[in-house]
Amino acid sequence: xxxxxxxxxPVDIAPGETVLEALLRAGIDAPSSCRTGNCxxxxxxxxxxxxPEDSQSGLTEAQKxxxxxxxxxxxxxxxxxxxxxxxxxxSIDAVVHSIERVSHDIVxxxxxxxxxxxxxxxxxxxxxxxxxxxxxxxxxxxxxxxYLEMHIRLHENGRMSRRLTEALEPGHRLHVxxxxxxxxxxxxxxxQPLVLIGAGTGLAPLYGVLRDALKRGHRGPIRLxxxxxxxxxxxxxxELEVLAAARDxxxxxxxxxxxxxxxxxxxxxxxxxxxxxxxxxxxxxxGGVNLVNRLKHELFMRGASLRSIRFDAFIPAG
Ligand code: FES
Numbered sequence: 001x002x003x004x005x006x007x008x009x010p011v012d013i014a015p016g017e018t019v020l021e022a023l024l025r026a027g028i029d030a031p032s033s034c035r036t037g038n039c040x041x042x043x044x045x046x047x048x049x050x051x052p053e054d055s056q057s058g059l060t061e062a063q064k065x066x067x068x069x070x071x072x073x074x075x076x077x078x079x080x081x082x083x084x085x086x087x088x089x090x091s092i093d094a095v096v097h098s099i100e101r102v103s104h105d106i107v108x109x110x111x112x113x114x115x116x117x118x119x120x121x122x123x124x125x126x127x128x129x130x131x132x133x134x135x136x137x138x139x140x141x142x143x144x145x146x147y148l149e150m151h152i153r154l155h156e157n158g159r160m161s162r163r164l165t166e167a168l169e170p171g172h173r174l175h176v177x178x179x180x181x182x183x184x185x186x187x188x189x190x191x192q193p194l195v196l197i198g199a200g201t202g203l204a205p206l207y208g209v210l211r212d213a214l215k216r217g218h219r220g221p222i223r224l225x226x227x228x229x230x231x232x233x234x235x236x237x238x239e240l241e242v243l244a245a246a247r248d249x250x251x252x253x254x255x256x257x258x259x260x261x262x263x264x265x266x267x268x269x270x271x272x273x274x275x276x277x278x279x280x281x282x283x284x285x286x287g288g289v290n291l292v293n294r295l296k297h298e299l300f301m302r303g304a305s306l307r308s309i310r311f312d313a314f315i316p317a318g
Contacts, residue, residue, distance in 0.1 A: 005081040019071035037073035044071050048081035060307050061187030088125050088177040096172045097147040102235040105154045110147040113176050119184035120208030127175035134160050137205035151204035183312040185212040192220045193281040197271045199227040202286030205312045223251045227267025230258040278303040285311040
């Protein structure tokens with residue numbers, strides 16, 4: 001067996017050569033910059049085998065957990081099969097389990113797919129046609145749910161939105177690929193404060209992370225902030241209030257721009273005002289790119305380490 005396989009292609013690697021050198025010598029267009037393990041430009045993902053420990057230096061626990069490594073400083077001693085970092089893999093069949101509105105413009109789609117392994121909070125690619133593909137985060141838990149659950153905002157005239165609302169019914173076939181992303185609970189210290197901040201359907205990955213944290217017995221305080229443009233967008237509110245009432249260490253803070261204090265206002269401002277333990281908390285940020293970037297900056301300026309921040313930033317797609 002070859003020491004190095006890229007996707008399904010064996011690649012010659014000479015003694016003492018790095019994976020990056022071998023890929024480039026084989027004519028594979030692998031990105032790189034520093035070639036010293038600092039910039040992470042060359043990052044790839046191992047799908048079979050274990051990367052040498054030093055080829056993951058500087059990566060977060062979440063990145064290590066999904067097999068990311070740095071080819072420019074990797075000299076494998078045992079067989080590795082690798083793919084590019086964003087490779088979602090082959091798509092598999094999925095069958096619609098249910099589709100229901102949870103607010104005026106958000107639907108909860110559940111699909112069943114065999115052998116789809118994921119961590120709650122990661123995202124998948126939903127394929128509803130040759131040119132109709134979107135990424136959605138997973139709110140379900142693989143140990144509890146027989147389906148994959150996504151929360152999807154409907155956009156007027158959006159092609160996927162129309163497909164979901166006009167043509168899709170239980171039993172219909174779709175395809176899914178993935179999972180991808182490092183927005184999952186694994187690797188968080190069970191004693192540290194866990195702070196989940198999101199807006200709109202950013203609740204989906206946070207809901208997955210929250211469920212996983214509770215299932216794994218997270219003992220530190222957990223604070224979930226969910227924001228919406230108006231109160232109709234605070235979907236799952238009843239369920240989350242019941243969950244928070246039953247847990248001593250869970251606080252749920254919904255907020256919307258059309259409500260009065262203490263529930264009114266902007267979710268980022270609410271969370272930043274309320275939080276105090278920036279240096280010791282694990283943060284999860286999910287929502288639009290502007291919100292996530294603003295929060296990352298503000299948290300960092302208040303003392304949070306970038307390594308303690310996991311995020312999933314969405315770009316709206318209909
Ligand atoms: S090229 Fe910079 S880390 Fe590999």
